[in-house]
Amino acid sequence: MIRRLAAFARPFSAWLAASAALRVLHLALGIAILTVAARALAAGADAVATAGTIVVLAAAKGTAHYGEQYLGHRVAFTVLARLRTDFFDALARQAPGVLHRHRSGDLAARATADVNRVEVFYAHTIAPALAAVVVALGSAGYLAAAAHPALAVISLAGAAVSGLAVPLLGRRPVRQAARRRQETRGLIAAHVADTVGGLRDLALLGAAGRWERRLGALEERAAGDTRALAARLAIRRAANTAVLAATVSAVAVAGACLWRDGQLDRQSWWAAIAVTLAMAPALTAVEAFAGESGTTVAAARRIFEIIDVPRPRVPPPPAPAPPGPSGSAPPRPAPPARAATTGPATTTGPTIIGPTIIGPTVIGPTVTGAASPAAAERRAAAVSARGVGFAYPGSPPVLAGVDLDLPPGSTTAVLGATGSGKSSLGYLLAAVLTPTHGTITLDGADLRDLPEDLIRRRVALADQRPFVFSDTIAGNLRLADPGADEDLLWHVLETVDLAEAVRALPGRLRTRLAEHGADLSGGELQRLSLAQALLRRPALLICDEVTGQLDAATEARLLDRLRRDSAGRTTVWITHRPATLRAVDQVVVLDAGRVTTPAGPRLSRAGAARPGLSPAGSPGPASLGDTPGPRGPAG
Numbered sequence: 250m251i252r253r254l255a256a257f258a259r260p261f262s263a264w265l266a267a268s269a270a271l272r273v274l275h276l277a278l279g280i281a282i283l284t285v286a287a288r289a290l291a292a293g294a295d296a297v298a299t300a301g302t303i304v305v306l307a308a309a310k311g312t313a314h315y316g317e318q319y320l321g322h323r324v325a326f327t328v329l330a331r332l333r334t335d336f337f338d339a340l341a342r343q344a345p346g347v348l349h350r351h352r353s354g355d356l357a358a359r360a361t362a363d364v365n366r367v368e369v370f371y372a373h374t375i376a377p378a379l380a381a382v383v384v385a386l387g388s389a390g391y392l393a394a395a396a397h398p399a400l401a402v403i404s405l406a407g408a409a410v411s412g413l414a415v416p417l418l419g420r421r422p423v424r425q426a427a428r429r430r431q432e433t434r435g436l437i438a439a440h441v442a443d444t445v446g447g448l449r450d451l452a453l454l455g456a457a458g459r460w461e462r463r464l465g466a467l468e469e470r471a472a473g474d475t476r477a478l479a480a481r482l483a484i485r486r487a488a489n490t491a492v493l494a495a496t497v498s499a500v501a502v503a504g505a506c507l508w509r510d511g512q513l514d515r516q517s518w519w520a521a522i523a524v525t526l527a528m529a530p531a532l533t534a535v536e537a538f539a540g541e542s543g544t545t546v547a548a549a550r551r552i553f554e555i556i557d558v559p560r561p562r563v564p565p566p567p568a569p570a571p572p573g574p575s576g577s578a579p580p581r582p583a584p585p586a587r588a589a590t591t592g593p594a595t596t597t598g599p600t601i602i603g604p605t606i607i608g609p610t611v612i613g614p615t616v617t618g619a620a621s622p623a624a625a626e627r628r629a630a631a632v633s634a635r636g637v638g639f640a641y642p643g644s645p646p647v648l649a650g651v652d653l654d655l656p657p658g659s660t661t662a663v664l665g666a667t668g669s670g671k672s673s674l675g676y677l678l679a680a681v682l683t684p685t686h687g688t689i690t691l692d693g694a695d696l697r698d699l700p701e702d703l704i705r706r707r708v709a710l711a712d713q714r715p716f717v718f719s720d721t722i723a724g725n726l727r728l729a730d731p732g733a734d735e736d737l738l739w740h741v742l743e744t745v746d747l748a749e750a751v752r753a754l755p756g757r758l759r760t761r762l763a764e765h766g767a768d769l770s771g772g773e774l775q776r777l778s779l780a781q782a783l784l785r786r787p788a789l790l791i792c793d794e795v796t797g798q799l800d801a802a803t804e805a806r807l808l809d810r811l812r813r814d815s816a817g818r819t820t821v822w823i824t825h826r827p828a829t830l831r832a833v834d835q836v837v838v839l840d841a842g843r844v845t846t847p848a849g850p851r852l853s854r855a856g857a858a859r860p861g862l863s864p865a866g867s868p869g870p871a872s873l874g875d876t877p878g879p880r881g882p883a884g
């Protein structure tokens with residue numbers, strides 16, 4: 250782990266070397282001050298001259314100390330910023346599955362407290378460690394040259410015990426306690442984040458007291474680990490102090506004997522004691538950072554646990570189909586023309602997915618320009634699913650054998666009982682999930698083979714449970730299209746029937762939303778998410794229950810506007826609501842993860858002869874999910 254941390258500082262080796270050199274200078278000047286004073290005392294030298302020398306040395310010492318700290322911290326904070334960026338990149342790469350494995354509060358603690366924690370390594374470990382070696386060797390050299398070799402041997406032995414042996418005392422239990430404490434702190438952060446997010450519900454459920462007691466138990470656990478850690482570190486500190494005191498005493502006693510035997514003069518004896526004494530801060534610093542290293546390593550481990558998750562690999566191409574009658578393999582469908590211009594193929598996203606999918610899929614480059622005028626120029630997506638099956642990790646299959654065709658420009662409703670797999674199908678079509686069986690193609694190309702940025706340009710998902718950032722309304726919308734001007738923002742707000750509500754706000758588009766959109770109604774939140782998706786001007790738009798919380802009149806208005814704005818777009822409506830079905834071209838009904846109604850295209854907007862629909866457009870008995878079928882093992 251130390252090597253891993255050091256690798257991040259490699260580009261700054263010159264700065265760290267300069268910091269270490271300044272630290273050596275700073276410590277050497279400390280030794281020089283004491284030595285000058287000791288020699289002056291022993292020789293009865295002129296007090297004013299001695300004081301003048303000490304003032305000059307002290308000023309130089311202060312300057313060296315400043316330079317050492319400046320360079321060390323500059324490296325530390327530059328590396329911390331990079332670590333945090335890498336951490337965020339890794340999170341984005343693993344989203345949203347990472348939330349399946351880690352709680353958001355814990356991730357926040359890793360990105361903040363744990364990253365801050367490793368500052369110790371860059372600012373207070375590398376330079377002090379190098380300096381301790383140089384100072385111990387330099388002091389021994391001085392003692393050998395200016396006093397007596399025996400004193401040099403004693404001082405080196407003391408330095409070795411203090412700098413090498415003492416830091417190893419109880420190393421394993423210290424690391425274990427530090428690791429446990431860091432994990433517990435992550436749990437505390439996650440618990441606090443949950444508490445803040447769910448305060449209202451805790452109050453409503455009368456559970457605030459119980460929740461608080463859980464926090465108390467976690468705090469108690471962390472305090473226990475801190476006590477265990479502190480007890481061991483105190484033993485080390487005491488041992489180190491004893492070793493350093495013993496070294497100075499041994500030098501004093503041995504020096505006195507040498508003085509008595511005429512092998513050392515009085516001044517050199519004093520100077521030897523002063524040098525050994527002045528070497529102590531260099532060695533105390535080693536013991537100090539060794540004491541911190543358990544926590545630093547534990548924090549680093551938690552950071553790299555996220556950063557080191559490998560980038561998802563591009564899955565191998567599907568096995569070639571058996572040769573046709575002529576003996577030649579059937580050709581693979583060609584990727585769409587734009588795919589060839591978007592660079593090397595990457596994976597279509599993580600195979601593993603978390604329990605929540607956050608907001609519309611708005612990652613990736615944006616398509617700029619006004620939504621409506623350019624709409625006709627868009628090329629609507631053709632989507633096809635063949636034998637698609639899916640299971641969440643560790644769970645039984647939720648979809649099996651799904652065949653589906655979404656012709657370009659068509660609108661498809663996906664119906665089914667709650668839990669029948671509608672949202673999961675939506676995530677698969679949006680390439681947020683990857684099928685465990687079968688294939689989904691976009692314009693003839695397997696989604697798995699398409700670059701992520703191409704998919705994000707062509708496909709948008711308005712989610713059932715959208716996420717809103719604590720930013721302005723315009724800021725949230727521009728996540729989908731940073732270049733969108735106000736006219737375009739108002740246009741999409743009109744389309745989703747939200748413009749009037751936003752106009753009524755004092756800050757209009759500049760109104761700052763509360764965290765998680767707490768100051769929006771459920772219906773407003775969903776329409777904001779739909780507006781974001783529309784700003785992407787997708788060729789395939791997947792709407793997951795976005796009208797579920799609207800009254801009938803608002804829903805009808807919204808559907809009407811969307812229909813008028815739908816040129817060049819293939820649309821999927823995942824819904825329970827009959828009103829949505831009035832304007833669809835085909836209806837797909839899912840029952841326990843299987844399509845129960847033929848999904849062939851019925852490209853008539855008149856609404857006649859659509860499966861699952863009565864001529865009036867209301868759902869037939871099988872189409873809405875109020876009569877759940879058996880949750881059989883889909884697949």
Ligand SMILES: Nc1ncnc2c1ncn2[C@@H]1O[C@H](COP(=O)(O)OP(=O)(O)OP(=O)(O)O)[C@@H](O)[C@H]1O
Pocket residue numbers: 602603604605641642644647665666667668669670671672673674
């Ligand atoms: N992240 C997940 N991990 C494990 N199981 C999941 C996950 N997300 C959903 N499921 C399960 O998959 C099944 C299908 O869920 P899905 O959300 O696709 O159903 P749905 O038809 O959209 O339901 P609803 O109409 O209630 O939104 C459900 O049984 C659900 O519990």
